[in-house]
Amino acid sequence: MSRLKKAAMDDPRLTTLKEAVLEFTREQTGIKGQIVISYPAGVPISSSWEEDVDPILIGAVSASINLTFQNLCNELEQGNLNRVFVNSEFGRVIIQSSGSNAILITIVSDDADIYPVAFIVKDFSHKIAEIIGDYVY
Amino acid sequence: MSVQINLKDEIDEILNVTEIKGSILVNAETNKVIESTISKELSEDILWELTVLRDSFQQFSQGLKHGNLNELMLEGENGFIFLYILPPRYLLMSIGPKDINLAYLKMGMFDIIERMKGKIAVEEERIRKEEEARRKAEEEARRKAEEEARRKAEEEAKRKAEEEAKRKAEAAVKIFELLSELEAKKSKVEKYNVLEEIFDLIELAIDTITAEKYVELLEQLKETILVNLGTSLALYDIARTARDYSKLSGTLPEKEQDALMKSIENWRKRIIKK
Numbered sequence: 001m002s003r004l005k006k007a008a009m010d011d012p013r014l015t016t017l018k019e020a021v022l023e024f025t026r027e028q029t030g031i032k033g034q035i036v037i038s039y040p041a042g043v044p045i046s047s048s049w050e051e052d053v054d055p056i057l058i059g060a061v062s063a064s065i066n067l068t069f070q071n072l073c074n075e076l077e078q079g080n081l082n083r084v085f086v087n088s089e090f091g092r093v094i095i096q097s098s099g100s101n102a103i104l105i106t107i108v109s110d111d112a113d114i115y116p117v118a119f120i121v122k123d124f125s126h127k128i129a130e131i132i133g134d135y136v137y
Numbered sequence: 138m139s140v141q142i143n144l145k146d147e148i149d150e151i152l153n154v155t156e157i158k159g160s161i162l163v164n165a166e167t168n169k170v171i172e173s174t175i176s177k178e179l180s181e182d183i184l185w186e187l188t189v190l191r192d193s194f195q196q197f198s199q200g201l202k203h204g205n206l207n208e209l210m211l212e213g214e215n216g217f218i219f220l221y222i223l224p225p226r227y228l229l230m231s232i233g234p235k236d237i238n239l240a241y242l243k244m245g246m247f248d249i250i251e252r253m254k255g256k257i258a259v260e261e262e263r264i265r266k267e268e269e270a271r272r273k274a275e276e277e278a279r280r281k282a283e284e285e286a287r288r289k290a291e292e293e294a295k296r297k298a299e300e301e302a303k304r305k306a307e308a309a310v311k312i313f314e315l316l317s318e319l320e321a322k323k324s325k326v327e328k329y330n331v332l333e334e335i336f337d338l339i340e341l342a343i344d345t346i347t348a349e350k351y352v353e354l355l356e357q358l359k360e361t362i363l364v365n366l367g368t369s370l371a372l373y374d375i376a377r378t379a380r381d382y383s384k385l386s387g388t389l390p391e392k393e394q395d396a397l398m399k400s401i402e403n404w405r406k407r408i409i410k411k
Contacts, residue, residue, distance in 0.1 A: 053200045060193045068186040069211050072218060075179055076232055079214030086194060089204030093197075107201060115239075 017046045017131050024048075024124050030112025031121075032091075035105040036098065036128060037062040038137035045137060049107055062103040065095055083118065094118050099129025101136055142227070142260045147253050148172045151231060155245040156238065157219075160231040165191055175232060187220070191228055221250055223257055301341075308342030309350050316361045328365055329409045336401050343394045348385035351397075355379035362408060371407040374400065 021034050025048035033049030035058060042059025065084060073081045083096035092114055094106040104125045108117050148160050152174050159175030165188035168181055191206070198206040209220040217233040219242075229250075233242060312335055319331040335358065339346075346354070359375045378400060382389070389397065 051202070053197070057193060057197050057200055060190075061197045064186075064190050064193070068183065068190055069218075071183055072179075072187070073211060073213040075183060076175075076177060076218060078211070078216045078218055078232070082212045082214065085208075085210035085212070086198065086203075086206065087208040087210065088198035088201075088206050091198070091201060091203030093201065093203070 011135060013131055013133065013135050014045055017128065020127065020131060021046050021048045028117070028120060030109045030117045032107045032109050034107070036132075037103040037105065038135070039063070039066060039097070039101055039103050041137040043137045045102070045135075049105075058105070062095065062105065065097060065103055083122070085114065085118070094121055096122065096125055098125040099132060101134065102128055102132050104128055142171065142257060144227075144253050144256060145172050147249050147256070148174055148229075151246070151249055154249075155233075155242055157231045157233050157242070157246075158216075160229060163187070163228045163230065164226055165228045166226045171227075187228060187230075191220075191222060195222070219246075221246070223250070223253055225261065227253075227257060229253070305342045305345040308338045309346050309354065312338050312342075312354055313357070316357055319361055320365055322365075325366065332362070332366075332409055333405070336405050340398060340401055343397060344388060346389075347387055348382040348389055351382045351389070352379045355382070366408065369408050371404045375404065 017036060021036060025031050025034055033051075034047065035044050035049050035053070036046040037043065037058060038045045039062065042063050044055055044058055065081065069084060070081045073079060081097075083094055086093040086095065091110055092108045092112075094108060094114070094117070096104055098104045104121065106117070106121045108114055144162055148162060151157050151160050159177075160173070161170055161175060161179065162172040163169070163184055164171055168184040168188055170179070170184070194209060195206045198204065205224070206222050208222065211218040211220070214235075216235045217237055217239075219229075219231045219233060221229040221231070223229055231246075315331055315335045315338070319328050319335070322328045322331060339354075355375050356379050359372050359379070362369070362375075363372055378397070382393075385393070
């Protein structure tokens with residue numbers, strides 16, 4: 001059994017989170033999937049992304065939001081980091097904090113207008129923060 | 138191999154034609170800043186972390202089947218930081234204001250980034266050619282050195298073989314000379330030393346001296362030892378060996394050579410008493 005599945009069984013908040021993430025992905029056009037990472041553990045705790053991604057890589061990438069990229073923003077006087085957009089050859093991703101205990105990774109469809117998606121995702125990240133509360137993996 | 142990429146014109150152009158307030162070009166292999174149009178100096182730690190993250194995000198993109206990573210855009214409270222990946226070893230970081238028009242920026246940057254990538258590709262090709270030329274030169278030098286070493290080794294082996302053949306050829310003559318020399322020596326120690334030399338020579342020339350010559354040589358050896366060093370059971374063995382060889386002709390068969398080698402060692406132990 002994966003760590004994600006085990007964690008989901010252990011805490012009712014994660015069940016609610018799972019339902020919320022699945023519903024959000026299903027209802028929003030332009031979103032292919034989402035992964036919620038527990039911070040600072042860097043462990044995926046909920047996902048609507050069907051394909052496998054290396055959890056260690058996910059941990060490293062998500063940790064960069066609160067560490068390296070935040071430091072970079074501080075050094076370059078850009079204030080607190082709101083989110084990171086990852087633009088690749090065939091797809092885009094939005095990564096942002098959901099409160100202080102989680103990071104939300106959103107995989108955006110190729111043809112979607114990323115900025116409206118980012119706006120909606122920002123609201124959803126607040127909802128995730130509310131669901132998770134003080135949960136720490 | 139020196140990398141002398143010059144992208145100053147493009148970085149100045151970014152400053153002049155877009156809303157970007159400043160850029161830093163970093164070599165992601167050395168974590169060194171190559172060009173900068175911002176007054177801020179970034180710590181080496183953060184440059185190192187960025188280059189590590191560049192690789193992590195590249196793997197992340199590929200893990201999601203999004204292909205190669207092109208750009209990371211950091212949205213801060215006070216503005217944007219754009220990280221452009223310029224393969225294979227550069228990272229361009231640009232700072233934009235909070236109200237930057239992202240669509241215009243994207244259009245403006247597209248052309249400049251493409252030109253930068255083009256220049257980098259030319260430079261990389263130059264490096265590749267230089268490295269290939271260096272590698273070929275090294276390979277050629279190594280090949281020549283190996284050839285020279287092989288030639289010298291062959292010459293040395295040939296010289297040694299000739300020297301040994303000469304020594305072997307002269308061994309029989311030398312052994313007879315040494316037998317006379319042994320007789321001339323006054324002390325037993327000196328005689329034993331000469332006898333050691335005789336045994337060494339017999340061993341050396343074991344495959345070249347003929348059976349006929351051995352008969353003559355062993356007979357004389359037995360006589361010389363008897364007269365000069367006294368009798369020994371080994372003398373009987375020497376005489377018997379000479380007798381056996383009188384039935385042979387030409388160089389000794391391998392089996393006989395092995396047996397004679399063993400006999401010589403035995404004679405040494407039994408006759409020479411230093």
